[in-house]
Amino acid sequence: MNVKNKKLRALCVGGAGYIGSFTARELLNKGFQVAILDNLSTGHRGAIPNGCDFIWGDYGDLTSVTSDLLSGFDVFFLFAGKINVEESMKNPWLYWNENVFKLINFLEILPQKAFIVYSSSAAVYEPQNFPLNEECDKKPVNVYGVTKLAAEDVLLRYCELKELRVVCLRYFNAAGADLEGTHGEDHHPETHFIPSLCLYALGILKDFSIYGDNWPTKDGTCVRDFIHVLDLADAHVKAVDYLVGTDNNFSCFNVGSGCGYSLLEILKCFQKILNRELNISISNPRDGDMPYLVADISKIKSVMGWQPRFGIDTILETAFSWHKKFPNGYRC
Template identity: 40%
Template sequence: MILVVGGAGYIGSHLVKDLVEKEEVVVLDNLTTGHREAVDSRAIFVKGDLGNEEDLQMIFRSYPIKAVMHFAANSLVGESVVDPLKYYQNNVASTLTLLKVMMKFQVKNFIFSSTAATYGIPNVEIIDESTMTAPINPYGHSKLMVEQVLADFSKSYGLNYVVLRYFNAAGAHDSAVIGESHDPETHLIPIVLQQLLGSREKVSVFGDDYDTPDGTCIRDYIHVTDLAAAHILALEALLSGKKSAEVYNLGNGLGYSVKEVIETCEKVTGVKANVEMADRRAGDPARLVASSAKILNELGWKAQRNLEQIIGDAWRWHKEQKY
């Protein structure tokens, strides 16, 4: 049985929907940002908190957990700057509570949802796992701290883990049953689609004077279903003993500019966006694009869906507005 912490959130719920085809799944989520209705009915759902040792011990006593997958982080960069205590408390301290309980119950397999924010503002065109980590905000720092904890736990306690650093998750399940729903919404693709549906007045583009072909920032977008597939491959590698302590980037290796994303949304939907230019945001790198060569070579994973497919799936879900 697999414990998925944060399994009612955007990425966690997509992972659960695919993982239940292969494994029995228990989901732990406090529903502060997750959605109960996004959790596949085949999974066991427990409402509880990552930082509550009693909640965790109840699960480990009740179910034969063989691995844990952790998606239960706060992840808003701007909020982390304003309220770093929240991020260090939930993302670091609560994760330590989880790992403590895992060690007590001799559960040694762990998949960690990490982030490109660990790299900060890299000075390379394509980011690989050897690129220096230099976070520029508390969110990135909190994720990198956990990565260091995992490395230390591996050496001292025999923890087996895989860290997956991913870039811009986007899209929705091809069934259109689950998709991306944040409050507030900060991600470009759902913001554009909301504007095209009339629920948002405009789309703000933060800077058009970057050193990129069209002047807007370039980001690496990856379909959430492709992300789920990578997590399942990583889990299988851990459970089979093939991997014990690895870090992998997850991206498409291409990168699309803000203008390209907006234009593709217009092409897929047939609706023209109301776009407004705005000042740059502090700390926004011009380009963040990942190399996923390592996970391709070692686990055979590669992003399968392009930008049009990502936006098409997201559009179908947003038109339904499930939750």
């Protein structure tokens, strides 16, 4: 594909969701022509940035879109999927269907030589007590991670079949909102730590638990690597620059901050911002959870020239500001 000196046409599949809508906004800012395809199963109309075309309804699912529609785009961002680890342990079939079989269906009708940026996850790795680089063993401990790894493998096969060029971005924990607090995370039910903490502080969630304080970590709670969603969006734009300039047809990159914080440390940072203490309980560990997930981000830094700009304080402040302004999320 000759993409030099032309306005790239991007299709964000799942672009009405959290990470997809932030990326779509960043792509528009960078001069891409952007469309969103979404079945609105977990996404929101209100999250779709002005200036994007929106494909939904009869054609808005990975399984119902047509090859004619797809032929109008140069680069495909694949955010669509199911993301709840606990749910994946209870209903593996749903996760295989949504995250793998529907992806195969979509790849079957994708034009030859398309560029793809795929939303993969840190959940593909075997958890270890040190920062994970891209070569570390892949041994997911939950069904969600198994399906993300299977999806990477499917993409690798289709690279050969259709001469695709694919970048898998393995996100660690996405969090935060835009700096004005007007767009942010809105999942139902909310299972992620930082938005749940914000909703609890605002009195919208009545209870809040940390799952397990007996993990083999510094203070017994899980250690996570939180990455601001604006930094994640920026990594997608850099991934396109990389795809345009490389001959490598399949590659994977971690996208995290490179810093690990225990959940108790996050709680303490958040209480400082609130200037008060929260009453938190400890409950049993969740099925499929991992004690320590922190990224080694040297590869994406050196190959794409990407690096995170926002730290944990900005993540917490922007997330709280969004939830305070929009306690019902996009359903106001």
